[in-house]
Amino acid sequence: GSEMTPPEDGDRQGELGRRHRERMARKSRDQSAAVAEIGPIPAVKDPKRRKACERDLHRFLTTYFPHSTGLKPFSPDHIRVIERIQKCALKGGRFLQAVYRGFAKSTIAENTAIWATAYGHRGYVVLFGADKGAADDQIESIRLELETNDMLYDDFPEMCHPVRALDGKPQRCKSQACDGERTHIEFKAGRIVLADVRVPKGWMPRAKAGSRAPCAGAILRTKGLMGGSRGLKHKRPDGTAVRPDFVILDDFQTDESANSPPQCMKRLGVIKKSVVKLAGHSKSLAIVGNATVIAKNDAVDQILTLPEYAAWQTERIPLVRK
Secondary structure (H helix, E strand, C coil), X not given: XXXXXXXXXXXXXXXXXXXXXXXHHHHHHHHHHHHHECCCCCCCCCHHHHHHCCCCHHHHHHHHCCCCCCCCCCCHHHHHHHHHHHHHHHHCCEEEEECCCCCCHHHHHHHHHHHHHHCCCCCEEEEEECCHHHHHHHHHHHHHHHHHCHHHHHHCHHHHHHHXXXXXXXXXHHHCEECCEECCXXXXXXXXXXXXXXXXXXXXXXXXXXXXXXXXXXXXXEEEHHHCCCCCCEECCCCCEECCCEEEEECCCCHHHXXXXXXXXXXXXXXXXXXXXXXCCCCCCEEEEEECCCCCCCHHHHHHHCHHHCCCEEEECCCCCC
16 A cells, blocks of 8 residues: 555646646647738848839739749740730730740740739639640649749749648648737649738838738639639638639640540530630620641641631631741
8 A cells, every 4th residue: 555656646747737737738829820820921031123013914924933834935925925915914805826836835824824813803713724634734734833933932922821731731721820810821723822911111112011922812823724723713711702713725625526526516615605604794805825736627727717617706826937
């Protein structure tokens, strides 16, 4: 009996154990909060450079992406295509541009989606590729730019800083906070929801401190055209539902589908019945398509030539001018 722990010692050890567990739990919570808190948003490094590209997509593509769309000078045909994409993003409409293979269509489309959301020109951009594989490649390319493009980070910290703070761990999205407020950032398959953050004092000249960032809560989606375009409505944390307001059709047919009349009809049916109605019945949707005619009377060729697509502004751009 003498070797047994007296009752008062057992109570004391139990109390010490309880306090230790509380200390460790509090430490863990503090560490988690420190990881989750990303504020304040850094200041814009070069406001003049950023401002110069706000309504100039061509300058944005060549300035902020030196390893892709800024690697070589664009041809006059490229510049005209880019100007039409810019017009669609800023003013709306339906455009289809038939261009040749190797035109850098997909890279231009991906970087355009970043431009449209970074400046707040559009709040919900959807890129439709030919299939799921193409869509997966596009969202991965956009994610890499947001995570690793240093110039983009310097001038658009409100967009890139919350993404980098995740450190490649999507599970951190739920707990991420900026100045004590949840950012509601999302990184899921085929979808990126940019952080809903407010800008601090001194973030940019003449910017109102505490105002929402231009890209706050913007949505970037990529999908295969035949993967179903329904269900693209997104519900925000405050309960409001938002629909796409800008669609980029990026090379939306495959070699196989282009040579199959039934598959061409299916793809055109999806565009007519689903894609053009993504904004809802009361709003018009801005749509721009950049694609290649693969076979005579394929889906792209039909939009270019048939009277039922007269609402689309179209142009064929040849590989060789003369």
